[in-house]
Amino acid sequence: MNYVSTRGGGQAVSAAEAIKAGIAPDGGLYVPGAAVKIEPAAIEAMKNEDYCGRAAAILPYYLTGYTGGEIADCVRGAYSPLSFDHPEVAPVVRLEEGVCVLELWHGPTSAFKDMALQILPRLLPLAAEKTGERAEIVILVATSGDTGKAALEGFKDVPGTRIMVFFPDEGVSEVQRLQMVTQEGGNVGVAAVKGNFDDAQNGVKVIFTDESFNKEIKEKGFKFSSANSINWGRLAPQIIYYFSAYLDLQRQGLVSGGPVNFVVPTGNFGNILAGFYARRAGLPVKRLICASNENNVLTDFVKTGVYDRNRRFYRTLSPSMDILISSNLERLLFELSGRDPAVVRGWMGELKEKGSYSVGSGLLEKIQSLFWSGYAGDRETLDTIKKTFDEKGYLADTHTAVGINVYNKYREATGDGTPTVILSTASPYKFNRSVARALLGKEAVAGKNEFELLEILSRESGTGIPRNLKNLDKKPVLHGTVVEREAMAAAVKDFLGII
Numbered sequence: 001m002n003y004v005s006t007r008g009g010g011q012a013v014s015a016a017e018a019i020k021a022g023i024a025p026d027g028g029l030y031v032p033g034a035a036v037k038i039e040p041a042a043i044e045a046m047k048n049e050d051y052c053g054r055a056a057a058i059l060p061y062y063l064t065g066y067t068g069g070e071i072a073d074c075v076r077g078a079y080s081p082l083s084f085d086h087p088e089v090a091p092v093v094r095l096e097e098g099v100c101v102l103e104l105w106h107g108p109t110s111a112f113k114d115m116a117l118q119i120l121p122r123l124l125p126l127a128a129e130k131t132g133e134r135a136e137i138v139i140l141v142a143t144s145g146d147t148g149k150a151a152l153e154g155f156k157d158v159p160g161t162r163i164m165v166f167f168p169d170e171g172v173s174e175v176q177r178l179q180m181v182t183q184e185g186g187n188v189g190v191a192a193v194k195g196n197f198d199d200a201q202n203g204v205k206v207i208f209t210d211e212s213f214n215k216e217i218k219e220k221g222f223k224f225s226s227a228n229s230i231n232w233g234r235l236a237p238q239i240i241y242y243f244s245a246y247l248d249l250q251r252q253g254l255v256s257g258g259p260v261n262f263v264v265p266t267g268n269f270g271n272i273l274a275g276f277y278a279r280r281a282g283l284p285v286k287r288l289i290c291a292s293n294e295n296n297v298l299t300d301f302v303k304t305g306v307y308d309r310n311r312r313f314y315r316t317l318s319p320s321m322d323i324l325i326s327s328n329l330e331r332l333l334f335e336l337s338g339r340d341p342a343v344v345r346g347w348m349g350e351l352k353e354k355g356s357y358s359v360g361s362g363l364l365e366k367i368q369s370l371f372w373s374g375y376a377g378d379r380e381t382l383d384t385i386k387k388t389f390d391e392k393g394y395l396a397d398t399h400t401a402v403g404i405n406v407y408n409k410y411r412e413a414t415g416d417g418t419p420t421v422i423l424s425t426a427s428p429y430k431f432n433r434s435v436a437r438a439l440l441g442k443e444a445v446a447g448k449n450e451f452e453l454l455e456i457l458s459r460e461s462g463t464g465i466p467r468n469l470k471n472l473d474k475k476p477v478l479h480g481t482v483v484e485r486e487a488m489a490a491a492v493k494d495f496l497g498i499i
């Protein structure tokens with residue numbers, strides 16, 4: 001199966017080409033050229049497999065051109081007990097009757113990005129090899145906090161690659177910042193950008209599509225690629241855990257063959273889009289519930305069909321979802337508009353020029369038949385953390401709490417009692433200050449440093465601090481660069497030693 005651009009430019013390319021390139025040359029995103037179908041019998045057969053077995057069964061549908069042996073090796077390396085601190089990799093935990101939490105944060109950086117970014121650095125060198133690439137691959141990442149660290153961890157010291165990460169200087173939590181600026185590895189670069197996530201992401205997009213810059217680095221033996229969720233190599237591994245969660249519910253007798261809902265704390269629309277592709281491939285999914293924070297551009301979109309980024313940008317307690325341009329939505333629009341690149345080009349043009357577009361009633365109906373959307377403000381998020389802990393004994397991070405809150409709103413609005421899985425996207429320890437504040441009040445956390453807060457949370461909740469966060473305060477800061485938006489390209493040149 002080949003991949004095509006959502007904007008219709010260029011030729012169809014192999015999975016390896018799509019993964020190597022990250023973004024299509026016309027600025028569009030790669031999507032499967034044909035629908036993937038996983039037959040019910042094949043799904044059933046995965047039931048008694050472990051996470052790696054399920055991954056090895058699903059990925060070949062999307063990564064044609066990779067051998068079964070290659071995929072199996074990538075999977076075993078990525079989801080090994082050396083990296084994941086839970087034997088089930090992505091365990092499903094019961095929250096209440098008919099409602100479970102899918103914990104996606106047992107990887108090395110304590111956020112769901114590890115689910116894809118532990119395996120992408122294994123798929124990418126193979127992609128380079130398969131496509132006869134001689135250049136050294138340079139991964140550029142814009143991060144709202146979690147992608148950056150997960151990509152650094154995944155790519156550190158991977159031969160034939162270098163990685164440079166840009167994060168918004170005031171848009172990440174202290175733990176997230178420390179995780180990045182203390183990153184070790186001989187092939188890594190990290191810089192803070194003055195601006196918000198959208199500024200950083202736009203800066204990276206500009207570099208990717210700058211022809212003369214690309215030509216210049218090519219002459220020096222480099223080639224850019226992306227580890228952002230616009231890369232299909234990020235999307236495909238995320239499809240796995242939707243299947244895996246469903247199979248775990250089946251195994252626990254919570255569903256037989258009927259549909260489930262998934263609730264997804266959403267930012268760039270990558271995670272929830274993987275759920276959409278899982279459904280397309282045959283997983284029985286009733287509704288995908290898109291949960292946003294105060295940056296509720298997607299909530300409005302799903303309600304009205306108008307995407308309008310002309311609004312105030314909020315810094316919230318769930319910073320990994322502080323996004324006004326959800327890049328992966330472009331893939332959904334392509335799929336639901338009858339795979340018509342001209343239509344997608346039109347909307348993306350309007351988004352660029354005036355910051356908004358409207359999809360019309362036909363498409364809106366299709367979207368609403370699959371998706372429901374809501375949002376939670378910071379106060380609601382904190383209250384949900386406290387209430388969930390007090391009443392159910394479950395400690396949720398701020399992003400997960402947005403999901404739980406929006407699920408309750410969904411339940412109230414629709415009365416739908418379908419079994420539901422809420423995706424938990426970060427460990428509560430990663431957003432320790434907000435979580436401790438929710439449990440204990442503002443006064444109790446005032447003046448406490450991040451590491452005292454980790455201890456306090458551990459004591460309060462009776463759970464262990466993830467090993468990667470425990471010793472962060474003892475690590476030296478290795479990356480202190482702060483750049484203006486306009487200076488991102490110069491920072492890349494500096495990193496590559498090009499003058």
Ligand SMILES: *Cc1c(COP(=O)(O)O)cnc(C)c1O
Pocket residue numbers: 111112113146147229265266267268269270271272320321399425426
């Ligand atoms: C990245 C991230 C999200 C948003 O995921 P998208 O795929 O960008 O929609 C939500 N929660 C956490 C903790 C994240 O790191």
